[in-house]
Amino acid sequence: MIEAWEYQVVAGLLFMIGTLGVLVRRNVIVIVMCIELMLNAANLSLIAFSRQWGNHDGQIFVFMVIVVAAVEVAVGLAIILRLVSNRDTVNIEDTSLLKW
Amino acid sequence: MIPQIDIGALGPMLPVAVGAILLPLAEVLMARKRTFLSRPFTQERRGTFLAVASLLCLVIALIISVNGLLGPSRVFNSGNPMIVMDGVAHFLNIVVLLGASLTVLGSVKYLADIHSNHGEYYALLMSSVLGMMFLTSASNLMMLFLALELMSIPLYVLAGFRRSSLRSNESALKYFLIGSFASGILLYGMAILYGMTGSISLAEIGKRFDPESAPHLLGAALVVVGLGFKISSVPFHQWAPDVYEGAPTSVTGFMATTVKVAAFGALMRVLAVALEPAAELLYGALWVMAVLSMTLGNVMAIIQQNIKRMLAYSSIAHVGYLLVGVIVGTLDGYAAVLFYLLVYTFMTIGAFTVVAILAKGGEDRDRVEDLAGLSQSRPLMAVVMTLCMFALAGIPPTAGFMGKFHLFRAAIERGIEIGDTSLFWLAIIGVLNSAISLAYYLRVPLVMYFRDAPPTSDPDVPGFFERVVLLTCLAAVVLLGIVPDDIFNVLSQTAASAQHLLLLQSP
Amino acid sequence: MSEYAGLGLFIALGTALVLMFVLLTTLLGPRLRFAEKQEPFECGEHQVVSPYQRFNVKFYMVALSFIIFDVEMVFLYPWAVVFRDLGWFGFFAMLIFLFVLTVGLAYEWLKGGLDWN
Numbered sequence: 001m002i003e004a005w006e007y008q009v010v011a012g013l014l015f016m017i018g019t020l021g022v023l024v025r026r027n028v029i030v031i032v033m034c035i036e037l038m039l040n041a042a043n044l045s046l047i048a049f050s051r052q053w054g055n056h057d058g059q060i061f062v063f064m065v066i067v068v069a070a071v072e073v074a075v076g077l078a079i080i081l082r083l084v085s086n087r088d089t090v091n092i093e094d095t096s097l098l099k100w
Numbered sequence: 101m102i103p104q105i106d107i108g109a110l111g112p113m114l115p116v117a118v119g120a121i122l123l124p125l126a127e128v129l130m131a132r133k134r135t136f137l138s139r140p141f142t143q144e145r146r147g148t149f150l151a152v153a154s155l156l157c158l159v160i161a162l163i164i165s166v167n168g169l170l171g172p173s174r175v176f177n178s179g180n181p182m183i184v185m186d187g188v189a190h191f192l193n194i195v196v197l198l199g200a201s202l203t204v205l206g207s208v209k210y211l212a213d214i215h216s217n218h219g220e221y222y223a224l225l226m227s228s229v230l231g232m233m234f235l236t237s238a239s240n241l242m243m244l245f246l247a248l249e250l251m252s253i254p255l256y257v258l259a260g261f262r263r264s265s266l267r268s269n270e271s272a273l274k275y276f277l278i279g280s281f282a283s284g285i286l287l288y289g290m291a292i293l294y295g296m297t298g299s300i301s302l303a304e305i306g307k308r309f310d311p312e313s314a315p316h317l318l319g320a321a322l323v324v325v326g327l328g329f330k331i332s333s334v335p336f337h338q339w340a341p342d343v344y345e346g347a348p349t350s351v352t353g354f355m356a357t358t359v360k361v362a363a364f365g366a367l368m369r370v371l372a373v374a375l376e377p378a379a380e381l382l383y384g385a386l387w388v389m390a391v392l393s394m395t396l397g398n399v400m401a402i403i404q405q406n407i408k409r410m411l412a413y414s415s416i417a418h419v420g421y422l423l424v425g426v427i428v429g430t431l432d433g434y435a436a437v438l439f440y441l442l443v444y445t446f447m448t449i450g451a452f453t454v455v456a457i458l459a460k461g462g463e464d465r466d467r468v469e470d471l472a473g474l475s476q477s478r479p480l481m482a483v484v485m486t487l488c489m490f491a492l493a494g495i496p497p498t499a500g501f502m503g504k505f506h507l508f509r510a511a512i513e514r515g516i517e518i519g520d521t522s523l524f525w526l527a528i529i530g531v532l533n534s535a536i537s538l539a540y541y542l543r544v545p546l547v548m549y550f551r552d553a554p555p556t557s558d559p560d561v562p563g564f565f566e567r568v569v570l571l572t573c574l575a576a577v578v579l580l581g582i583v584p585d586d587i588f589n590v591l592s593q594t595a596a597s598a599q600h601l602l603l604l605q606s607p
Numbered sequence: 608m609s610e611y612a613g614l615g616l617f618i619a620l621g622t623a624l625v626l627m628f629v630l631l632t633t634l635l636g637p638r639l640r641f642a643e644k645q646e647p648f649e650c651g652e653h654q655v656v657s658p659y660q661r662f663n664v665k666f667y668m669v670a671l672s673f674i675i676f677d678v679e680m681v682f683l684y685p686w687a688v689v690f691r692d693l694g695w696f697g698f699f700a701m702l703i704f705l706f707v708l709t710v711g712l713a714y715e716w717l718k719g720g721l722d723w724n
Contacts, residue, residue, distance in 0.1 A: 035281055041288060042287040042291040045288065045292070053295075055298065055299075057294065058291075058294055061290075063685070070678040072280050075276065076276050078257075078671070079256065083269055083273055086266055097267050097346075121707055125714055
C-alpha cells in the first residue's frame with residue numbers, strides 16, 4: 001500500500017527537478033519540457049490530495065491544468081519555431097539582443 | 101444537482117467573450133478573395149473594421165460594468181462561488197476595459213506602420229481582456245489559475261506579433277518562458293494550499309489556514325512568488341524590461357497597465373481573503389519587495405536610453421508604490437490602490453501611445469533622442485508626453501500626485517493607528533523615490549523642448565484614433581488630479597462593499 | 608438479460624459506425640497508386656532513414672492542432688458520467704463549449720491551417 005505522503009514526496013521531487021532544469025539548462029525545448037514537469041508535479045500533488053480529502057475539487061483542477069498545459073506548449077512551440085526560423089538556434093544564450 | 105446560476109453576473113464578460121470568439125472568424129472571412137460583399141477588403145480597411153468591432157464589444161462591456169458598479173454585488177454560482185462580481189471586480193474591470201479600448205484605438209495605425217496588420221491582433225487582445233476580467237473576480241484557486249493563463253497566453257503571442265523582428269521574437273520567448281515558469285510555481289503553491297486546507301475556495305482556505313504550520317506557509321509563499329512574477333516586482337522583475345522593449349509598442353502599453361491592474365486585483369483578493377491569517381509574515385516579505393521595487397526600478401530607469409525600457413523600469417517602481425497600499429491592508433489602502441491603478445493606466449498608455457505614433461516605415465523610434473524637437477513639430481504629442489511624465493513623477497497638479505498622496509497618506513494613517521514605524525518608513529522611502537524618479541522623467545520634456553530636432557527628423561502625424569487616445573489621456577491625467585476626492589470616496593465605499601461580500605461568502 | 612440490451616445496441620452501433628466510415632472512404636476517397644502506397648507505414652516519411660534527419664515543419668502544425676482539439680475532450684468524460692443528473696442544463700452547457708471549439712476549428716480551416724501545401 002502506498003501511503004498518501006509518498007505521492008507528495010514524488011511530486012515534490014518532480015517539481016524540484018523541473019525547477020532546477022529551467023534554471024540550469026540552456027536548450028529552449030528542454031526548458032519547456034521542465035516547465036511541463038513542474039505543472040505535472042502539481043497535477044500529481046493535486047490528485048493525491050484530492051483522494052486524501054475525498055472531494056473532487058483537485059481532480060477537476062487537474063483537468064483544467066492539462067488543457068492549459070497543452071495550450072501553453074502549442075503557443076510555446078510556435079514561438080520557438082519563429083526563433084529557429086529567424087535565428088537558427090534553440091540555445092537560450094543566443095537570444096541576447098535585449099539586455100540592461 | 102443543477103447549480104443555481106446567475107448568468108447576469110457574467111454580463112460584462114459576455115460581449116468580450118463574443119468578440120474574442122467571433123473576431124477571428126470575421127477576419128478570415130474578410131480576408132478571402134471573394135466576400136459576400138462585392139469587393140474584397142484591403143488589409144487596412146480590414147484592420148480598421150476589426151478595431152471598430154472590438155471597440156464596440158469593449159464599450160458595451162464597459163457600460164454593463166459601470167451599471168454593475170452602481171448596482172448590488174452578484175455571485176455567478178452562489179452554491180459554490182467561483183466568480184464574485186463585487187465593487188472591486190467591477191471597478192478593476194472598468195479600468196481594464198478603458199485600458200484595452202485605448203490600446204485598440206492606438207494600435208490601428210501603429211500596426212500598419214510596423215507592417216504587422218494582422219486581424220488576429222484584436223482577437224488575441226480580447227481573449228486577454230477576458231482573462232483579466234475573470235482574474236479580478238475569481239474567488240477560487242481554479243478560476244484564478246485559468247483566468248491568469250487566459251490573460252497570459254494571448255500576451256505571449258502579442259509580444260511576438262512582429263514575426264520577422266528578432267527583438268519581438270526574443271521578447272515573446274522570454275515572456276513565455278518566465279511566464280509559464282511563474283505559472284508552474286503558482287500552481288504548485290495552489291496544490292499545497294489545497295492539500296493543507298482541503299478546499300480551493302479562497303474564503304474556505306482563509307478559514308482553515310494555519311499560520312503556524314510550515315507547509316501552509318510554503319504554499320502561501322509560492323502563490324505570492326507566482327503573482328510577484330506577474331506584477332513584475334523585484335526580485336521577480338528581470339523579464340520586464342526585455343519583454344517591454346522588444347514587444348510592439350502598443351502591446352507594451354497594454355502589458356504595462358491592464359496586466360498589472362488585473363494581477364493586483366488577484367493579489368489583493370488572495371492576500372485579504374485566503375492568506376489573511378498569515379498577514380503579518382507575508383506583509384514583512386511584501387515590505388521588502390515594495391522597497392526593492394521602488395528603489396531598483398527608479399535607479400535602473402535613470403541609466404536607460406530607450407524610452408520603452410525606461411518606462412519598463414518605471415513600471416517596476418510603480419509596482420513598488422502600489423504594494424504600499426496592499427501592505428497597508430485597510431479599506432483606505434485598497435481604495436488608494438484602486439485609484440492609483442486607474443491613474444497609472446491613463447498616464448502610462450498616454451506615454452506609450454506617443455512612442456507608438458513616432459514609429460514609421462516599419463521601425464520603432466523609441467530612443468530618448470528620437471523625441472528631440474517634438475515641441476516644435478508636434479506640440480500636442482509633446483504636451484501629452486510632458487503631462488504623462490509629470491504625472492508618473494507625481495508632480496502636484498496632476499493625477500499622479502493625488503494617487504501617490506492617497507497611497508502614502510493611507511500608510512501613515514495606518515502607521516499612527518497601530519503604532520508601526522515600518523509603515524512610516526515605507527511612506528518616507530516612497531517619497532524619496534519619487535524625488536529620484538524626477539531625474540529620468542524630467543529628461544524627456546527637456547529633450548522635447550530644449551533640444552533641436554536633427555534635420556532628418558520628420559515625426560509622424562497622429563491619426564484620428566490616436567488623437568482620441570492622446571486627448572483622453574490628457575483629460576484624465578488633468579481631471580483626476582483636480583477632482584479626485586469624489587472619486588476617492590466612491591472607491592472607499594467600493595472597497596467596503598467588496599469586503600462585506602467577501603466576509604459573507606462561505607459555501 | 609434485458610440489462611445487456613444496451614451493451615448489444617452499443618456494439619451494433621459501434622460496428623455500424625466503423626463500417627460506415629470504411630465504406631465512405633472507399634466510395635468518396637481519391638484513389639492514387641504509387642510506390643509509397645505499398646510501404647507498411649504510410650505516414651509521409653520514409654521508414655529507413657538516419658534518426659538525425661530533420662522533420663518537415665508541417666508535421667508540427669498538424670501535431671499542434673491535434674493536441675489542442677484532442678485535449679479538450681477530457682472535459683467530455685466527466686460530463687458524460689453525470690450527464691443524466693445535469694439534464695438539459697448540462698446538455699446546453701456542453702453544446703456551448705463544443706460550439707466554441709467548432710469556431711476554432713472553422714477558423715483554422717478557413718485560414719488554411721489544415722492544408723498540407
